Amino acid sequence: MREKKKLIPFSIIEAANSGDAIAIQYILKHYEGYIVTLATKTLTDEYSNGYFFVDKEMQEQLTTALLQMILDFEI
Incomplete structure (x- = not known):
């Protein structure tokens, strides 16, 4: 049976959109595994x-894109 992934509470999304550093870190931590998976190359x-390795440049680009989406999110 597949485990359900917890959703990020809307209050944290609102706080991150307002620039709260702790809320932004919470969201980045939430998506960290997914970003690493996308940045993994063979x-x-x-x-x-x-051999598997994590492309650090791609990881940084994905993290930057996520940060931009957080700040541009229309509530």
């Missing part, structure tokens, strides 16, 4: 061994 060596 490299293959000459022996066809696969």
Whole structure:
């Protein structure tokens, strides 16, 4: 059975939209795993061994995009 993901309370979204640093950190922490999953790449060596790594530049771009969406959110 699939575990349900908790939703972010609307009051935290409102506070983050107003610029509250703690609320913004809460939202970033909530999406941290998803962002890392999106930024994970696979490299293959000459022996066809696969290696996973997190593309830090892509992770920063996704985090920045999320921050921009939080601040631009129309309530």
